[in-house]
Amino acid sequence: MKKTLILSYTPRDNSNTKKMLDFFIENNQEKTEITLVDLTEEAPDLLLKENLNLYVNRNFGGAELTDEQQSVLAKNDKMMQQLLDTDFVVLASPMYNFSIPATVKAWFDAVIQAGKTFGYTENGIKGLCEDTKALILMTSGSDFGMEPYKGVNFATPFLITAFDFLGIPAEAINKFGMIQYADKSEQMIAEAKEDIKMVSDKWY
């Protein structure tokens, strides 16, 4: 059975993004082996002075770390391994401040590791998660297809680029305008479910 890693950052009570994710899980739990990581309960470590230097010395400098040093990197390494071990990734998150929540960015900082999930070749940088596919489920409060926010959705370009860097083709199901079009939010979720079903049928 193919494996699916689900990354959920949906902390708000009655989260609309979670409704989309719950539908994905309901629709597919018999068809795939799911590992669910709730990023609001198990957050990756931010890259700070100690772990950043250990990571750089190990992954770029080839340094052998002691068990104690290795344990400093253990949480983020575990998240990276979950990515290496999966066939599919589903990331569910709202938009925060024109971009992604810091915790979601921390997940990318944890798993994008030189020599493990991307590498340097004669032809440049290569993502090493090539047999993996990703689906992004995102909602926002405002409509990003019209002014004043047209062109300032930094979330989707970042997510598509970051997955692509890892060698992972990603598609996004975005339901933007949940607050702006509050009266249509139910309908938007229903549309998202149709899209989720189409991706699921392609995957499994």
Ligand SMILES: Cc1cc2nc3c(=O)[nH]c(=O)nc-3n(C[C@H](O)[C@H](O)[C@H](O)COP(=O)(O)O)c2cc1C
């Ligand atoms: C901290 C925070 C920042 C937000 N920033 C934005 C934003 O930049 N643009 C936007 O359209 N909506 C923004 N919103 C609104 C949410 O993206 C929107 O309500 C989303 O649907 C919430 O998802 P949820 O129902 O899964 O919690 C923000 C909400 C919060 C709580």
